Amino acid sequence: xxxxxxxxxRYSFMQTxxxxxxxxxxxxxxxxxxxxxxxxxxxxxxxxxxxLPGLVVxxxxxxxxxxxxxxxxLLTALGIGWVSRRGTxxxxxxxxxxxxAMFALGILLMSKVRSFRDLSHILFGNILGxxxxxxxxxxxxxxxxxxxxxxxxxxxxxxxxxPTYAEVIGLKADRMRMLLLILLALTVVTCIQVVGVILxxxxxxxxxxxxxxxxxxxxxxxxxxxxxxxxxxxxGLYASYYADVASGAAIVLTCTTCFGIAWGFNAxxxxxxxV
Amino acid sequence: xxxxxxxxxxFTPAQAHAPALALEGLTVMYPGASRPAxxxxxxxxxxxxxxxxxxxxxxxxxxLLKAVAGLLYPQAGSIRIYGRxxxxxxxxxxxxxxxxxxxxxxxxxxxxMVLAGRYVHLGWLRSPNQSDQQRVLQVLEQLxxxxxxxxxxxxxxxxxxxxxxxxxALVQDADLLLLDEPLSAVDAASRAIIAAVLERLGQxxxxxxxxxxxxxxxxxxxxxxxxLEQGALTQVQNLxxxxxxx
Numbered sequence: 001x002x003x004x005x006x007x008x009x010r011y012s013f014m015q016t017x018x019x020x021x022x023x024x025x026x027x028x029x030x031x032x033x034x035x036x037x038x039x040x041x042x043x044x045x046x047x048x049x050x051x052l053p054g055l056v057v058x059x060x061x062x063x064x065x066x067x068x069x070x071x072x073x074l075l076t077a078l079g080i081g082w083v084s085r086r087g088t089x090x091x092x093x094x095x096x097x098x099x100x101a102m103f104a105l106g107i108l109l110m111s112k113v114r115s116f117r118d119l120s121h122i123l124f125g126n127i128l129g130x131x132x133x134x135x136x137x138x139x140x141x142x143x144x145x146x147x148x149x150x151x152x153x154x155x156x157x158x159x160x161x162x163p164t165y166a167e168v169i170g171l172k173a174d175r176m177r178m179l180l181l182i183l184l185a186l187t188v189v190t191c192i193q194v195v196g197v198i199l200x201x202x203x204x205x206x207x208x209x210x211x212x213x214x215x216x217x218x219x220x221x222x223x224x225x226x227x228x229x230x231x232x233x234x235x236g237l238y239a240s241y242y243a244d245v246a247s248g249a250a251i252v253l254t255c256t257t258c259f260g261i262a263w264g265f266n267a268x269x270x271x272x273x274x275v
Numbered sequence: 276x277x278x279x280x281x282x283x284x285x286f287t288p289a290q291a292h293a294p295a296l297a298l299e300g301l302t303v304m305y306p307g308a309s310r311p312a313x314x315x316x317x318x319x320x321x322x323x324x325x326x327x328x329x330x331x332x333x334x335x336x337x338x339l340l341k342a343v344a345g346l347l348y349p350q351a352g353s354i355r356i357y358g359r360x361x362x363x364x365x366x367x368x369x370x371x372x373x374x375x376x377x378x379x380x381x382x383x384x385x386x387x388m389v390l391a392g393r394y395v396h397l398g399w400l401r402s403p404n405q406s407d408q409q410r411v412l413q414v415l416e417q418l419x420x421x422x423x424x425x426x427x428x429x430x431x432x433x434x435x436x437x438x439x440x441x442x443x444a445l446v447q448d449a450d451l452l453l454l455d456e457p458l459s460a461v462d463a464a465s466r467a468i469i470a471a472v473l474e475r476l477g478q479x480x481x482x483x484x485x486x487x488x489x490x491x492x493x494x495x496x497x498x499x500x501x502x503l504e505q506g507a508l509t510q511v512q513n514l515x516x517x518x519x520x521x
Contacts, residue, residue, distance in 0.1 A: 037381060151400060155281075158391050161381035161428075165443070168344045168370040169395035170282025170362070216382045216427040 008241040013128055017237055020130040021251070023142040024187075024194045025203070025229030030149055030222045031187050032208035034180060037218075038160050041205045042092060043080060043181065046099035048188045048200035050076040052106025055122050055192075060109065065122075066137050066189065073185030076102065081178040125196030125248035127233075128240060138190045145183050156180065157218060194233070195248035203229060206255040210262040228258045279399040286366050290358025295451050295482035296320040296343065300352035303335075303342050303506075312338040314506045315352065320484065320499075322357075322450075325477050327493055328486045329510075330503035336486035337373065339503070340453045343484070344370040356451060365395050369449035371440045373456050379429045385439050386411060386424040392446035407446075414442045419468055434465030441469060452476065454485045470496045 008014045035044045054072025058065045076098065083094040121129060130138070149156065155176055159166045163173035184204075191200045211224035236251030243250075278285060296319070303313040313335045320326055328336045341347045343354055345361045345368075354361050356368060369392070393407040415421045418438045423431060431439060437457050444452050457469055466489075473496060476483050485497070493500055502510025 154391070154394060154397075154402070155399070157383065157387075158394065161378040161383060161388075162372070162376070162391070164346065164372045164376045165370065165391065167346055168365070168368065169447075170280065170284070170365040171394070172281075212382070216429075217384070218382045221382055 008238065013130075014237065014241065016130050016132060016135055017127045017247075018234070020135055020138050021127055021194055021233030021237060022230050023138050024190050025207075025233045026226045027142040027145050027187050028191055028203045029207045029211075029225035029229040031145060031180075031183055032204040033211065033218065033222045033225055034149075034156060034160060035184065035204050036208040036212055038177075038180070040180070040184075041201065043095055044184060044188070044204045045201035046080070046095045047073055047076055047181075047185055048192065048197055048204075049099050049106075050102035051185075051189060051192065052122065052197055053102055053109055055197075056106050056109040056113070060113065066134070069189040069192065070186065072102070073189055074182060077181035077185040078178070081174070081181050121196070122192065123196050123198055124246055125192065125194050125199065127194050127237065127247040127251075130193055134193060138193065141186050141190050145187055148179070148183060152176075152179070195251055199248050199252045202252040202255060206252070206259050207232070210255070210259040213259075213262040213266040228255060232258065276401070278397065278401065280365070281395070281398055282362060282365055284363065284365070287359060287364040289364075289367070289450070293355065293358025294319045295322045295324070295357060296484065297355040297358075298339075298343075298352065299355075301339075301342065301349055301354060302351040303338050303347050304350050305338075305347075310506070311350065312506050313342065313349075316503075316506075316508050317352075318501060318508060318511075320482060322482055323477055323480045324498045325473050325483045325496065326485065327497040327500045328484060328503060329488075329490060329493070329500055333505075334503040335506040336503055337455050338506070340370070340455050340484065340486055343451075344368060344453050346370075366447070367450045369444035369447040369452045371444045371452070371454040371457055374433070374436055374440070374459070377428075377440075379436065381428070383428055384425050385420060385428055385431065386415065388428055388439060389415060389420075389442045389446055392443040395447060410446050410448075411442075414445045417445075418442045418472065419464075432462075433459075434461035437461050438465055438468060441472060445472070450481055452481060452483045454483060456486055456488065458487055458489045473497075 009018065035041060051069040051072045054068040055065050058068025079098060080095055083089060083091065155171055159171065159173040159176040166173045188200055191203055195203055207225040207228040210228055211221045214224055215221050232251050232254035235254040236247045239245050239250035240247035299317050301313055301316040302311050304311040316339065328339060330336050338347065342349055343356065343361065389411050390403055390407065393403055393410065397403060412421065415424055418441060420435065420438055420442060423435060428436065428439065441457055444454065458466055461469065473483055477498070500510065500512040501508060
């Protein structure tokens with residue numbers, strides 16, 4: 001059994017994949033807790049899709065894919081923040097328009113690439129394809145995002161449940177929201193390497209949503225979400241190694257299973273408290 | 276310990292002999308509205324008074340409190356708090372919003388929510404210390420919430436939620452408290468506790484401006500009443516002490 005568990009990690013690409021999945025899982029889960037509690041799941045999904053043209057342009061130009069995705073993600077985050085601040089168009093409508101347009105642009109650009117398969121890992125992710133240099137970028141972004149969340153925890157928490165009071169004490173709630181969008185854009189870019197553009201929002205939303213069903217304490221919620229994400233990433237890696245299935249899809253489906261268990265547990269607990 | 280204030284402005288001393296609040300020709304209009312929510316309101320509230328703002332729904336009570344709290348920008352007129360403009364010193368003004376403005380399902384305990392009243396003193400990057408925690412426990416005790424400190428805020432009744440919001444305003448140790456409907460949907464016990472707190476505030480030289488629908492016992496609980504109707508000041512009633520009203 002131990003041999004079965006350790007065998008995949010004799011290969012350096014599996015070790016790199018494991019470290020990347022752990023870092024991305026923890027970052028997504030902790031940030032995802034705010035995404036779920038602030039009802040920003042749609043924005044998370046939109047951001048994941050809108051980095052596609054940035055990735056394709058960078059690929060076509062022979063530049064860093066990471067850089068292209070970060071620029072596209074940050075531009076979208078700032079655009080969404082700006083539109084919602086002006087309030088002339090409803091935020092969800094603006095996101096819907098922007099997100100589909102950017103994704104369509106990405107697909108259009110992809111169709112110009114000679115081989116569509118070259119970019120399929122962007123759409124579906126490839127945890128086993130993470131290179132050591134990618135790992136450095138993922139580590140830096142994860143450390144930056146988690147460090148910011150830790151340093152600004154009390155401000156992010158307060159603006160999440162009572163933005164009016166925050167404004168009264170001089171803490172600008174819309175700036176905190178903008179910061180959260182920027183952190184979200186950075187996290188999404190790291191996440192794309194693990195589960196791809198299409199499944200990124202699942203890693204942001206599902207572990208946090210499952211944790212929200214199990215506890216009413218924010219730090220505990222972040223911890224449980226991180227455990228679910230890391231556990232799912234591990235299962236995904238094993239599934240990919242032993243069953244030769246797509247790692248991103250296996251990770252997401254494991255997260256969904258955890259959500260199902262949490263939902264069932266919550267329903268049982270609610271029924272017992274009523275009796 | 277260095278404090279990096281959220282607004283970039285730290286503690287600013289009050290102007291000598293200035294009233295707690297002075298409004299002059301205050302006019303506030305919401306974006307897209309056809310008429311102002313407040314029309315040329317002028318009043319002056321000396322330090323240490325409990326003032327009730329009364330009026331029907333939409334009369335401008337909440338708008339007045341929000342303008343003083345810096346949440347709305349006036350189209351005309353001026354607001355002076357202890358002689359300083361709005362936002363000059365966030366430490367000095369505490370605001371109790373209506374309950375509907377808060378996400379009560381958020382996973383935060385009563386103690387943690389009340390602790391947020393200390394944040395204006397801490398600013399960026401500083402965490403609450405033991406004396407902040409002590410202050411919170413002291414106020415929770417005072418408001419009869421000590422046993423509920425570890426409950427998630429959604430698990431409180433309406434009256435308990437109002438008391439928790441009042442506790443947060445109290446731990447801020449502000450000089451001017453703006454309370455928007457603190458008596459709405461509260462039981463008799465909560466009302467008695469809130470009234471006792473208001474009385475103690477007056478004795479401590481703090482000023483409270485309270486928007487309320489509850490017209491009974493106004494004489495017992497307040498020093499003065501301002502009536503608002505369609506955004507204009509229509510009634511000025513002096514109950515216990517002399518007030519200047521422009």
